[in-house]
Amino acid sequence: MAEHPKHLIVKIPLPLPSPLPTQLFTPQKRPASPDPAVDVILVDSNSEEHEPSLAQRVSSPILEPASLLKPVKRGKPTKKSPSRSPMSSPPQYLDNSVLPDYNFVTDVTLPTVDMELGKDVILREYQALACNGIVPLSSPSIARSGIVILPCGAGKTLVAIAAACRIRKSTLVVCSSKIAADQFQREWVKFSTLSPGYTGMFAGDRKFPWNGASGGVLFTTYAALTNSRPDREARHMFEFIEKQHFGLLVLDEVHVVPAATFSRAVCSIRASCRLGLTATMLREDDGIADLDNLVGPVLFQARWRELADLGFIANVLCTQVVCSMTPIFADAYTAASQRSAAAAWSSDAHTRSLLSILNPAKFQACQRLVHYHETRGDKVLLFSDHLFPLRAYAVALGRPFINGSTSQEELRIILQRFRESPALRADGVPVPYGGRFNTVCLSRIGDTSLDLPEATVLIQVSSHFGSRRQEAQRLGRILRAKRRSEEGFHSWFYTLVSDETDEVAFSEKRRRYLEEECGYHYRYATGVEGKVGADLVTRGGLKYVTEEEQIALRDEILALKKVEVEKEEMIESDAEDEAGEGKPMAAGGARGKAKAKGRERGKAPAKRGGIVAALERKMRKNAAKEL
Numbered sequence: 001m002a003e004h005p006k007h008l009i010v011k012i013p014l015p016l017p018s019p020l021p022t023q024l025f026t027p028q029k030r031p032a033s034p035d036p037a038v039d040v041i042l043v044d045s046n047s048e049e050h051e052p053s054l055a056q057r058v059s060s061p062i063l064e065p066a067s068l069l070k071p072v073k074r075g076k077p078t079k080k081s082p083s084r085s086p087m088s089s090p091p092q093y094l095d096n097s098v099l100p101d102y103n104f105v106t107d108v109t110l111p112t113v114d115m116e117l118g119k120d121v122i123l124r125e126y127q128a129l130a131c132n133g134i135v136p137l138s139s140p141s142i143a144r145s146g147i148v149i150l151p152c153g154a155g156k157t158l159v160a161i162a163a164a165c166r167i168r169k170s171t172l173v174v175c176s177s178k179i180a181a182d183q184f185q186r187e188w189v190k191f192s193t194l195s196p197g198y199t200g201m202f203a204g205d206r207k208f209p210w211n212g213a214s215g216g217v218l219f220t221t222y223a224a225l226t227n228s229r230p231d232r233e234a235r236h237m238f239e240f241i242e243k244q245h246f247g248l249l250v251l252d253e254v255h256v257v258p259a260a261t262f263s264r265a266v267c268s269i270r271a272s273c274r275l276g277l278t279a280t281m282l283r284e285d286d287g288i289a290d291l292d293n294l295v296g297p298v299l300f301q302a303r304w305r306e307l308a309d310l311g312f313i314a315n316v317l318c319t320q321v322v323c324s325m326t327p328i329f330a331d332a333y334t335a336a337s338q339r340s341a342a343a344a345w346s347s348d349a350h351t352r353s354l355l356s357i358l359n360p361a362k363f364q365a366c367q368r369l370v371h372y373h374e375t376r377g378d379k380v381l382l383f384s385d386h387l388f389p390l391r392a393y394a395v396a397l398g399r400p401f402i403n404g405s406t407s408q409e410e411l412r413i414i415l416q417r418f419r420e421s422p423a424l425r426a427d428g429v430p431v432p433y434g435g436r437f438n439t440v441c442l443s444r445i446g447d448t449s450l451d452l453p454e455a456t457v458l459i460q461v462s463s464h465f466g467s468r469r470q471e472a473q474r475l476g477r478i479l480r481a482k483r484r485s486e487e488g489f490h491s492w493f494y495t496l497v498s499d500e501t502d503e504v505a506f507s508e509k510r511r512r513y514l515e516e517e518c519g520y521h522y523r524y525a526t527g528v529e530g531k532v533g534a535d536l537v538t539r540g541g542l543k544y545v546t547e548e549e550q551i552a553l554r555d556e557i558l559a560l561k562k563v564e565v566e567k568e569e570m571i572e573s574d575a576e577d578e579a580g581e582g583k584p585m586a587a588g589g590a591r592g593k594a595k596a597k598g599r600e601r602g603k604a605p606a607k608r609g610g611i612v613a614a615l616e617r618k619m620r621k622n623a624a625k626e627l
Contacts, residue, residue, distance in 0.1 A: 099296065102247070102272040104167045105141035110247050110272075113215040115194035117165045124312060126150075126302050127159050133299035134163040134275060143167050143247075145296035147254055147276035151304040151518075152476020153313045156277040157187045160250045163275060165192055169247020170215035172269060174222055176253040176448050178204035179411075181219040183451055184252065188217060202241075204408070207233040209240045218244075222256060225265040246271040253448060254278045255469065257294055258287030266294060279476055280469040282513075305519030313479040314456075315490040318514065318522045320507060321369075322499050323362040328550045329355050332558065333501060354557045356498040357389040357462045360544035361527065363396070365496055366461055367542055368533025370397055370439055373457045373492065375535075379418065380439040381455050381477055384462040387443060388560065392553075393461065394441040396543045401441035414440060419454050447473045453480040457492040466509035472518060493520075 104110075123131065130148045143163070150156045164171045173188075175181040181203040189196050198216035200209040202224050210216030218241070225241075227234060249269055251257055254276030257266055266274075276295040282288055307313045325333060333355045340348035356362075366382070373380050384390040387403055394401035400414045417437035442450075447470055458478045464470050478491040495511075497503040514520045536542060544550050 099145045099272065099274055101139075102143040102145075102167075103141055104143055104169055104247055104272070107169070107247070107272070110169045110245060111213070111215045112168050113170060113194070113198065113217070115165050115168060115192045115198075115217075117162055118191055118193060121158075121191050123158065123162060124155065126300075126307070126312070127155050127162065130159045130300040130302075131162045131166070134159075135166045140166075143273040144299065145274040146299035147278065147281070147291060147295055147297070148299055149278055149281050149301040151302065151307055151313055151479060152279045152473060153479035154279075154302065154307055156252075156279070157184060158191060160252075160275060160277060161188055161191050164217070164248050164250070167248050167273065169272070170244060171217045171248040171250060172241070172244070172246045172271065173217065173219045173250040174225065174252060174266075175203070175219065176222065176256065177445065178206075178221055179445070179450065180252060180448060181221055182206075185217075185219045188219075200240075202234075202237045207237050209237070222262050222265070226261045241269065244270070247273065249274045251276045251295060252278075254291065254295060255280060255283055255288065258283065258285075258290040263290070263294055280472045282469055284467065284469075303519065308479075314481040314483075316475060316478065316493050316520060317490045318475075318493045318495075318511075318520050319525055320495045320497065320511065320522055321365055321525045321528060322497055322504070323359060323365050323527055324499050325356075325501070326360045326550060328547065328554055329359050329498075330500075332554050351558065351560075352502065353462070354386065354388065354560070355554070356501040356503050357384065357386055358392060358553060358557060359498040360550050360553070362461060362496050362498055363393070363544055364542045365528040366393060366459060367397065368528045368536060369457075369459055369494060370399075371533040371536040371541075372531075374438050378438075378457045378492070379452075379454045380457040380459060381446070381452070382439060382441045383443075383446065383458065383460040383474055384441070385444050385464050386462050388557075389462055390441055390443055397439060397441070399436060399439045399441055401443075402446060403443040404445055415450075415452070418452065444470075446477070448476075450477055451480065452477065453482045455491075456481050456483070457494070459494045459496065461496050463495075463506065463510065466506040468510055468513035468517075471510035471514055475514065475518070475520070 130150065133144070133148070134146070135143050143166075148156060148159055150159070160173070173181070173184055175184055181201065185199055185201065188194060188199065194217060197211045198214075200216060200218040201207065202218060202220040204221075204224075210218060220237075220241075224234070224237075230238060246269065249266070249271035251266065251274065255278045257263055257276070274295045276291065281291075281298070281301075304313070308315050333352055336348040336351045336355065340352070370380055370382070382393060382397075382399075384393060390401055390403060400417075402411060402414060406414075414437070418440050421437040444464065455478050458474060460474060463474075475493055478493060481489070481491050483489045495507055497507045511522050515522060544553055
């Protein structure tokens with residue numbers, strides 16, 4: 001079995017139309033990690049004094065040898081093994097799953113698929129370099145297994161399509177969600193000459209193979225491959241996959257593959273070459289080291305800040321807004337903390353989260369920011385992991401929300417309206433505040449694979465503990481901005497946290513990752529004041545201003561009996577990613593997964609009274625007429 005070379009730096013005689021900075025293909029030594037004791041620097045939101053230089057912001061090399069990912073021996077799982085899907089064969093030894101270089105030219109056992117890149121498709125310089133890392137120019141008949149790391153919005157999908165068009169063998173693409181699978185299929189048909197009839201889909205309710213026996217491209221999800229209770233159509237798709245030998249296996253969001261269930265499924269698929277794609281090569285457990293054996297070494301990596309400075313992705317102004325807790329909510333938070341001090345897994349931990357997310361001061365800051373940016377002509381994405389606050393913010397703002405229970409048709413309509421609704425009039429004047437589809441509220445299902453280049457502002461009011469990966473993925477939602485090449489343009493990324501709560505520590509962990517690894521500098525603000533949303537304040541549009549409103553909202557939170565935390569389709573990956581957090585995802589023990597199964601997909605809680613529910617019913621009635 002052939003082995004990959006130890007170092008991955010290959011001089012490629014690639015003619016570039018415009019030379020890139022030497023940093024983009026010269027590896028650099030990683031600087032020493034800063035002292036965590038002095039890493040946090042609080043600055044005023046308008047201060048430029050501490051703005052770091054480009055050299056200070058760059059912190060990770062463009063190309064990283066696989067030797068940097070040292071294998072770590074992982075302990076045996078202690079939890080009961082889950083029921084296995086037909087694709088989950090018995091666990092294999094990771095060392096046996098390393099694939100040799102694949103000579104696709106001499107391979108006559110697999111049919112050649114008729115697909116090439118479209119004639120009008122031109123790869124960016126770094127995309128060409130990444131593609132050449134997979135199929136080297138020095139050995140154009142060889143495909144190498146490995147991982148490509150590019151920032152969100154930098155075109156990882158196109159890199160995979162270009163590599164597949166060079167290999168021209170049957171391909172299986174595994175995505176993180178059905179939304180991502182649908183998007184990957186559309187992009188594949190758009191950027192290549194492959195006929196739509198030679199594409200298949202195994203995600204959600206869409207289950208069909210490609211046409212004919214000459215091969216094609218099949219798109220699926222990790223959830224579909226690990227479904228332990230498949231219906232008849234799913235069983236037919238499993239049989240179809242088991243009969244195939246794929247020339248290329250594309251693993252989108254490859255950082256989830258080390259999860260036990262996913263790694264078994266990946267190892268059971270017969271493929272000659274594996275290509276992993278990710279923007280965030282990290283996990284909160286030690287599983288990331290397993291990727292060197294499960295998939296292959298890092299073939300190409302590009303720094304976020306470098307691509308932003310070159311105009312390939314948007315520059316982003318990151319701001320953390322720290323909001324004081326109102327006395328009513330502060331007292332309730334303190335009481336819940338005292339009750340849960342002796343039992344970290346009690347439901348009071350979730351109550352504390354809801355109190356900090358729905359803190360009236362934070363709520364009003366969010367309202368003012370949305371008002372401010374909509375009147376500037378921006379389009380806004382608002383994120384919350386927790387579903388009850390997601391609905392509360394959506395109904396207060398009068399904006400649509402998307403979660404796990406949103407139908408495909410409703411999702412399509414909302415996103416289409418978001419893309420097409422005017423933010424600016426023909427004369428360049430912003431549309432007055434009140435454009436219903438200029439802001440969309442999203443649960444965690446929007447963290448990845450949403451292609452919304454119209455979005456220029458992101459506000460997160462709730463996150464998945466201290467998940468660094470989620471922070472980077474959410475940042476990626478606004479890196480595709482259409483106006484990114486305009487001089488002086490930047491997107492806006494806001495994190496709203498309630499002071500003196502658990503949110504502060506979690507936010508610091510996430511912030512450090514963006515600063516140290518991605519090169520983005522954070523600004524700090526204490527609340528939202530001044531001209532931001534001043535008109536909204538003048539006309540009395542802020543919610544939960546009076547003590548009576550705050551008490552009603554607090555009582556509604558304390559009365560909640562069911563936990564509603566949106567989960568991705570990749571359930572097991574989430575549990576392993578946050579293994580180091582030591583925090584519950586839901587009430588009920590054992591991370592609450594079993595008891596919360598029915599309500600994690602966005603189902604309504606048992607209690608439907610209260611001011612939030614009343615506003616939601618009114619909003620849905622109006623939305624039904626509009627949609």
